[in-house]
Amino acid sequence: MIILGFIGYGSMGSMLIDAFLRSGNIKPGEIIVSSRTKSKLDILKEKWIDIHTADSNSEVAQKAKYVFVCVKPLEVTGVLEEIRDSVSSDTNIISIAGAVKIAYIEKLTGAKVTKLIPSLTSEVMEGISLVCHGKTVSREESDYIEMLLNSISKVKLIREEEFDLATELTSCMPGFIASIFEEMVESAFRHTDSLSRTDIEEMVLRTLYGTSRLFIEKNMGFSEMIDRVATKGGITEEGVKALRKGLPDVFDKMFDNTLFKRKLINEKIEQNQVMK
Numbered sequence: 001m002i003i004l005g006f007i008g009y010g011s012m013g014s015m016l017i018d019a020f021l022r023s024g025n026i027k028p029g030e031i032i033v034s035s036r037t038k039s040k041l042d043i044l045k046e047k048w049i050d051i052h053t054a055d056s057n058s059e060v061a062q063k064a065k066y067v068f069v070c071v072k073p074l075e076v077t078g079v080l081e082e083i084r085d086s087v088s089s090d091t092n093i094i095s096i097a098g099a100v101k102i103a104y105i106e107k108l109t110g111a112k113v114t115k116l117i118p119s120l121t122s123e124v125m126e127g128i129s130l131v132c133h134g135k136t137v138s139r140e141e142s143d144y145i146e147m148l149l150n151s152i153s154k155v156k157l158i159r160e161e162e163f164d165l166a167t168e169l170t171s172c173m174p175g176f177i178a179s180i181f182e183e184m185v186e187s188a189f190r191h192t193d194s195l196s197r198t199d200i201e202e203m204v205l206r207t208l209y210g211t212s213r214l215f216i217e218k219n220m221g222f223s224e225m226i227d228r229v230a231t232k233g234g235i236t237e238e239g240v241k242a243l244r245k246g247l248p249d250v251f252d253k254m255f256d257n258t259l260f261k262r263k264l265i266n267e268k269i270e271q272n273q274v275m276k
């Protein structure tokens, strides 16, 4: 029996399908997928032979109880208009486009709606999935969706108006972390005559991994970590001082820029929805 449907087999759609299947909570035969470029689905079929591929988005909407809409925000309205006659009031649309409001999808389709912001970190079954259920989603349905997502991440239930900043802190964060440590590696490389970039990257990344585990598994707080490593008058303390001086401005600027850009995108999506 088909349970999960996916519209859009791009970066996020493929990541979610793969992670759900690896979690063991869903079988390939219980999934149906459609995407604009049909040839991309051949690769999926090769990997999971029993997975269903559909000729149209409407077929997915008709056959699946839970329909993940994994297309770019500006493409969401087109997809919803296409599937609106194929969904029933029992269908649960799960939209991963942060800028598209739950009420808009409910109004356009008459379906139940959940908003989800996944993170690339679910590729290794880690990280946070941000979730907000619309009012018509039942307890049984929300429990099922959260069970699936908890098997590939940790579910964090938030209010819809909290999505903007929360998305920066979860879904965007791997990109921010990568650029922070990329700069750190480059700076270290400028300060050595003998270590290679590869050596430096290995040292930084393995230490980052170990530090993350100390935070999560030993429940160590930021200040405890600093206290344990930076002895008074020592070398680490000098580095921490420099970071504390320079980083607040960097991060304020980063959030100012990302939240402003998000506001512009949200406005563009809303204008586009009014025009439709």
Ligand SMILES: NC(=O)c1ccc[n+]([C@@H]2O[C@H](COP(=O)([O-])OP(=O)(O)OC[C@H]3O[C@@H](n4cnc5c(N)ncnc54)[C@H](OP(=O)(O)O)[C@@H]3O)[C@@H](O)[C@H]2O)c1
Residues within 6 Å of the ligand: 007, 008, 009, 010, 011, 012, 013, 034, 035, 036, 037, 040, 057, 070, 071, 072, 073, 075, 078, 079, 096, 097, 098, 117, 118, 119, 120, 171
């Ligand atoms: N990337 C992230 O880390 C991330 C994290 C959280 C949320 N999101 C959200 O996830 C959504 C998808 O992002 P993405 O990075 O996965 O984008 P993506 O890689 O471009 O994937 C979108 C997929 O949707 C397909 N598509 C486009 N229009 C379609 C239509 N009318 N019918 C069926 N399929 C259609 C595209 O087909 P083609 O192959 O023909 O282009 C593509 O395969 C966006 O709303 C984004 O904001 C992304």
